[in-house]
Amino acid sequence: MRLPVVFAAPHRPMFLAGTVQALAAMVFWSLELGGRYLGLWPVPAWPLLLVFPPSVLHALLLSCGVFPFFMFGFILTAGPRWQGAGELSQRDFVPAFALLACGWLLVWVALLLPQFLVAGLILVLSGWAAVALLLTRLARHRTTDREHIGVVALAAWLGVAAMGAFAVFAGGGALPWARLGISLAVWGFVLPVFLAVAHRMLPFFTSSAVPAYVVHRPQWALLSLIGLSLAHGGLAFFELIEWLWLADLPAALVAGRLTMLWWSRAALANRMLSVLHVAFAWLGVAFALFALQSLFWKAVPGFLGQAPLHALTLGFFASMLIGMASRVTMGHSGRPVAADDAMWRAFCIMQAAAVMRVFSELPALPGAHALMWLSSLLWLGAFGLWAWRFAPAFWRPRADGKSG
Numbered sequence: 001m002r003l004p005v006v007f008a009a010p011h012r013p014m015f016l017a018g019t020v021q022a023l024a025a026m027v028f029w030s031l032e033l034g035g036r037y038l039g040l041w042p043v044p045a046w047p048l049l050l051v052f053p054p055s056v057l058h059a060l061l062l063s064c065g066v067f068p069f070f071m072f073g074f075i076l077t078a079g080p081r082w083q084g085a086g087e088l089s090q091r092d093f094v095p096a097f098a099l100l101a102c103g104w105l106l107v108w109v110a111l112l113l114p115q116f117l118v119a120g121l122i123l124v125l126s127g128w129a130a131v132a133l134l135l136t137r138l139a140r141h142r143t144t145d146r147e148h149i150g151v152v153a154l155a156a157w158l159g160v161a162a163m164g165a166f167a168v169f170a171g172g173g174a175l176p177w178a179r180l181g182i183s184l185a186v187w188g189f190v191l192p193v194f195l196a197v198a199h200r201m202l203p204f205f206t207s208s209a210v211p212a213y214v215v216h217r218p219q220w221a222l223l224s225l226i227g228l229s230l231a232h233g234g235l236a237f238f239e240l241i242e243w244l245w246l247a248d249l250p251a252a253l254v255a256g257r258l259t260m261l262w263w264s265r266a267a268l269a270n271r272m273l274s275v276l277h278v279a280f281a282w283l284g285v286a287f288a289l290f291a292l293q294s295l296f297w298k299a300v301p302g303f304l305g306q307a308p309l310h311a312l313t314l315g316f317f318a319s320m321l322i323g324m325a326s327r328v329t330m331g332h333s334g335r336p337v338a339a340d341d342a343m344w345r346a347f348c349i350m351q352a353a354a355v356m357r358v359f360s361e362l363p364a365l366p367g368a369h370a371l372m373w374l375s376s377l378l379w380l381g382a383f384g385l386w387a388w389r390f391a392p393a394f395w396r397p398r399a400d401g402k403s404g
Contacts, residue, residue, distance in 0.1 A: 009404045010093045014073025016394040025061040030376040037369040048114045056178045063185040083141040099127030125163040132156035151196040158188030187233025210266045244294035252287035271339035275323040282315030305361035314354035333393040334400030342389035346382045353378035
């Protein structure tokens, strides 16, 4: 592997690290589910899990250890173009990447040696803060459109706060610190970033492939969804589940409105576009499930379990990640931007994983844990197929001979 090529553009090392993280995190979780809940093998005796709950570690690894690498890679590559600024130099992003990568390596070491966990999280926090500073600098660049990069920069700082909360919990803090970290990571960082990127790029990508397509980017919709996401995170942190519908019901309506506004029957003929549109449609479904869960919470405590969350994380987040990361990888490797069979199959498998995970939470459904485990295997298969197809592009030179 030639380092100058790997570090030729921000998305290359970030996407590569995100790919490794995604596969490692889901292998870990599949082993946990198969052993802990199905008894298929002895539960791995990780010393860290004696002091750090497995469910919290799962949330930490996915929300802060997988999605951010892809988000940072995308934004640090595309963001300067959005703002009309020059491309970032290696001095801008390599130190941040090194801190993130070394930090997560220590977190994995902490499975066996828990004393390394706090140090690893602090390194991740430092790298994350370095990225947030870069994004803040880009957001201050003079341009006519700052709203999208501004949302991403603000979300990045909320992500820094999330890592701080996880570090406090890892250092001996009470469980509310972990709950705060999860709320900030999912509702303050991951969802707002996906919303900003989708709001800017989904209509643009569609207009570039569908003749006479009218681009709609209602600012009120983006700002409403950002505010409602933060409101959900706050209510969830204070465990006011019965009041979540006040944020989730309007969010479902706004997300549904955007889905219909952006939808194009002609786009379905283009597999790359259909991936993005179907992924975004999951957002309205997820918010509707959250609202339904909240409204029935008093009458049926625990109603729908983690189904709404996984409609969001697998249905929307993971599906949108496949679409956006594939497009960036192909476009910046000098290859035609089109969904080939491998990418399309990976996306379809991810849809099956999302549907199976949602159904596993339905009341009185037998074999729920088996469905959860099978869903994790489908997730792993989808991303493994994606990695087999796209990961080599991260260390190979561009096919068209250009730099980057």
